[in-house]
Amino acid sequence: MLDDVLARIDADLEASLDRLFALLRIPSISTDPAFAGACDEAASWCAAALAEIGFAAAVRPTAGRAMVVGHRTDPSAGPSVLFYGHYDVQPVDPIELWDTDPFAPRIVTRDDGSKIIVARGAADDKGQLLTFIEACRAFVAVTGRLPVPVTVLLEGEEESGGESLPPFLAANREELSADVALVCDTGMWNRTTPAITASLRGVVGEEIVISAASKDLHSGLYGGAARNPNHVLARILADLHDETGRVTLPGFYEGVPDTPEEQRAQWAELSRNDDLLPGVGLSIPAGEAGRSVLEQTWGRPTAEVNGMIGGYTGAGFKTVIPAKASAKVSFRLVGTQDPDKVRETFRAFVRARIPADCSVAFEEHGASGGFRVDLANPHLARGRAALTAEWNTEAVVIGSGGSIPVVGQFKSILGLDTLMIGFGLPDDQIHSPNEKYELTSFHKGIRSWARVLAELAE
Template sequence: MAALSPVLDQLDRDFPTSLERLFGFLRIPSISTDPAFAQSCRQAADWLVEDLRSIGFTAERRDTPGHPMVVAHADGPAGSPHVLFYGHYDVQPVDPLDLWARDPFDPVVEKAEDGVDVIRARGSSDDKGQIMTFVEACRAYNAVHGALPCRISILFEGEEESGSPSLKPFLEAHKEELKADFALVCDTGMWDRETPAISVGLRGILGVELTIHAANRDLHSGSYGGAAANPIRVLARILADLHDADGRVTIPGFYEGVEETPTQILESWKSLGVTNENFLGPIGLSQPSGERGRSILELVWARPTAEFNGITGGYTGEGFKTVIAAQATAKVSFRLVHKQDPAKIRAAFQRFVEERLPVDCRADWGKDHGGSPAIQLSYDAPYLSKAQAALSDEWPKPAVMIAMGGSIPIVGDFQTYLGMESLLVGFGLSDDRIHSPNEKYDVESFRKGQRSWARILDALAK
């Protein structure tokens, strides 16, 4: 604690000034998806470069075909780990503006409805407030010790909210410069206001569009009903066959690469108090429909799925039209976990369908909607346990290791292009209204987030 304690004290003393710095950053309307704000995105990148240089980093704005990247480096003690910290400075559009209680780029600290002090502004939680928690931790280390506890590189992008078109080419072109022992990613959240979290699993996804064809035109159901193949019925039967009575997906080989979640992790998830009632009740449901015998959190965090996202065929307008459709279409998405291979599952699903097609029917496979594998981090990675202990020292409740039903593409890109895993720690909350009007970030998330990163850096350095 000899090196850490004065850093924490410095963060507390400097907190009012750090809030002013964040407000200056939040005033820049860096909306990446709207070309009208291209200069603002450039301004935000320059703001970060200047700030990072002021605390000892060598920092540059790197222009791309889209919005700039910010790259920075600072040395650490010999033998210390090298970490790459990632975040994004761009923000979502503010529409509809009339639903905001104030100017979205005029930040303010105010009381939320529950009495908690919050920072109200676009980008306060996603992701400017989050990245500045880390920058402020580095600032405090530099102020107290004149150096950082470990070697740190930083990558801030300006296109995360618009699909990151420049990111993969940039990683490919600069992989030797950016490769580190592991990455730190802040674009995540806490379990609740008192419980920090580390995300260790991100489900992948595969999207498939399928069309069943039968007759060469729509048919009168009185003239042809009972004689002609009906593609809606064929499609419905195939989709129904995709799950058994216990909720398992029946595609041969579907569970290849799916591992069981460690017992101790399942027990820690059980302690989070998620039940059928409090998870499904608010959306008007009562019982999970996935694999029988699995908890809610295991189903949404650690098990694969096959879901139907849309079905069309025949006449769907007002009134009634007695036709047998010539074709029927379904959009099917698969959420993937662990080592499932999207390409293998797509091929297996195609075989599954072809084997069930009756005479006179054929299947067309429409637009490829892409696929990406899941990300599963090692539960016993040394840096994971160090970060968990550091977070637990800062917050009222111990840090928990959670997973996410969706995905964060940058984590997969770091694995693919830089060959490194990521530590996902953030301090956002589920009620931060990111991407919505009146976005906020708890003042306590900003304050304790700074202290948390200082603790994590100290732990990693040891």
């Protein structure tokens, strides 16, 4: 049966591309109100595509952009799955750097004969979500059914904050219940090695503003006598790490698990062929000693200073002691670290270092916890087996240093573990001009999802 489904996917590739191009032509930019109608059009297109293959599908309004929900429950002993993707896209600015119209999708053949799909949303996330829908289409065409019960949830404001998703999940918890969630908004380890992302770091964002004098001061007249907020801020930020690279906030490492030895060994092996630092002109890891680059970015928490502002920063030179200095600080979290506790501890850490004649104000910028799938999870093993069979290369289990809030929300609101399976590549230029998606990623992505669904059904 699976062989027939895979053959159908191969034969139907041109039609699948036609459907992808139709979706890519819709400029569903969620962050710009001028494109609200296009977002509605994309939601309707997705609902119609699901209905066409037998899903009970509908566009569901929210306070923001609409959700698309589709259900198809065929008789099956396999686990029920909740598949998530998003139909909205990033703005196209700067438009002058695009080679052609961002919403006029095209296939480009490169010098080596490989082909890419170029358009806004090609990789993030329309091409990715259609790999799953097209796999379902092939199963229905060949067998008249899906091998496992499937619910599809497509969001329309992932690129603009996703504020409507948590309340939607909470309000529809029973309807969206499943045994495992599948998220496609990730990538492969490299061009030939498939991957399942099994861990994500959470994030806490904080902005601090330290104030001293009532106005900027002449550094000659006041220098040495007046408190300089830049000095205060610099000392506080420097105190966040010790000489070994560990974060010094009290209790910061509570809830941080040891990386399983099997996982650590695999990440160390992958690190030998990783160009994360050399790719940006660096060579010496700066984090915790004794840990590979990939373990540092995938399995360990961090404190990073993302921006510092204080005093005169324009052209030329101006000798002032600023009245205020500010910094934007983010913490990446793993395991069961509590985002609220990290925020509270950081604020107490800062307040304890503020001189008596200074004051500090804080502004929070979001928070989410980390996420990890147990390596013993049977769905993870089946997903790896399916990907390995399709790509003829052993699928690896990787982490992500970034955060995908929906995965944490699936866990906290729906109680679901998530397999993050995607076919993007680091050079897909998502969020940038000339975004692309490999034709191989699209084609073999469809075949991969067909194998995953069949494997889960076992």
